[in-house]
Amino acid sequence: MIERTGMTEIVPDWGSAVSAAAQKLADSGFEQSHRDSRALLAHVLETTSERIFAWPEKSISPEQYSALMKLVDRRLLHEPLSRILGRREFWSLSFALSDDTLDPRADSESVIETVLVNQPEMEKTSRILDLGTGTGCLLAALLSEYKNATGVAVDVSDGAVKTAQQNIIDLGLANRAEILQGNWDDGLEGRFDIIVSNPPYIVDSEISGLDRAVATYDPVRALAGGADGLEAYRQLAVILPRRLADNGLAVLEFGHGQAEDVGNILASKELEVIDFREDLAGRKRCVICRLITNE
Ligand SMILES: C[S@@+](CC[C@H](N)C(=O)[O-])C[C@H]1O[C@@H](n2cnc3c(N)ncnc32)[C@H](O)[C@@H]1O
Known part of the structure; x- marks a missing residue:
């Protein structure tokens, strides 16, 4: 009317x-x-x-x-609705986006599900590390489930760190989370019970050909995985053995068709690949690994 x-x-x-x-x-x-x-x-x-x-x-x-x-x-x-609204819901929590953050994807919720399935002791006092945090969505989702846990999240992008810090404050998690700017684990100390990462995994030369909503609005730094898309996994494979606690668990997201390569990269270090988990479309989406023990 x-x-x-x-x-x-x-x-x-x-x-x-x-x-x-x-x-x-x-x-x-x-x-x-x-x-x-x-x-x-x-x-x-x-x-x-x-x-x-x-x-x-x-x-x-x-x-x-x-x-x-x-x-x-x-x-x-074709600007994504979430970019126009400046917010995205992930794991039923609301996150502010900025030009420096990836727009979190529903498929990345499989990282959270995988951690929950493999670490069902919700009351455990865990230390969580999120490498390449973007909006802070993975760390915040895990802290919302593991009420006694504390966490550290790192991103190389200053802008992403600022956005993640604000999100953590807005979600009432600031007393249990620290968001730091840095290159992966540079400057970090100690080991963690749960490590998660959704690193950049797109082959550099394929970025310009991605869907317009991704290529135009997601920051290149969140996408670019090097000449073969696997560069971050090579770096993380070196980092995980020095950051995982003895009984710790790492869950890494990867792209379509990368399961075998990512598994091989991790297994070439002191890491045991326990399993892979699928996303909403039934594609292998994340890998679960832990330190090799001598038992
Ligand atoms: C694919 S995005 C994932 C963001 C968020 N975890 C999510 O799932 O929505 C990858 C993130 O890793 C960050 N990153 C890339 N290289 C990094 C590095 N060397 N050290 C720390 N963070 C890095 C990017 O800035 C980006 O925020």
Whole structure:
């Protein structure tokens, strides 16, 4: 419904604004156009999609309508919804994104599931290390499950570290987490019961050919895995033996088709590959390893 206020001003209500935005998106082949439009309007109005859905008759100002349409134009250029909103949900926690962070992927939740399956003692006082933390999503998700654990997360990117620090504060985890800038474990001390990493694993020469939403909006430093995509695993294979506690567990994410190579790289050091775990699409997505013991 379109309401007229005064003689000239046309003020759409929430419902018709969403419909107009959704129509623009649908005309350009976007799926989920209503869901996205509700989320965009909620962002403009600083409210929730649920409220937009519940009160379609509420009116918005022409300025707010115009702000909504500007966001729709960004979406039409294939900017991911999460980048426009500046947030992404991971493991049911909300994370702010920045230009320096990867947009966390649902598939990376398999890292968390893998840790939980292999370390079911939730009350254990564990020390957790997250190498290449981005938004801080892996460490925060693990700390939300292991209530007695403390954690350290590292990223080489200053910008990512700042974003992760803020996320950890916003999630109420700051008293159990430390976010540091650095090159993998440089400057760290001690060993950890759980080590996780989702390192960069895209073959450098393949980055420009990735889906536009990835190649344009995810930072290169979060993607570039060297000439064969495996450079970070070679470095991590050296780091894990000096950082894992005796009964510790490391879970590393990797890309499609990299399971065998990553397993071989880890096994070439003092590490025992225990298993691989699949993602939502049924592809091998992470590897679980621990220190080789002499028992
Ligand atoms: C694929 S992203 C993963 C981010 C986050 N863990 C996630 O799952 O969404 C890889 C991260 O590793 C960081 N990184 C790359 N090289 C690094 C290095 N040498 N030392 C520390 N972090 C590094 C990047 O800046 C990026 O944030």
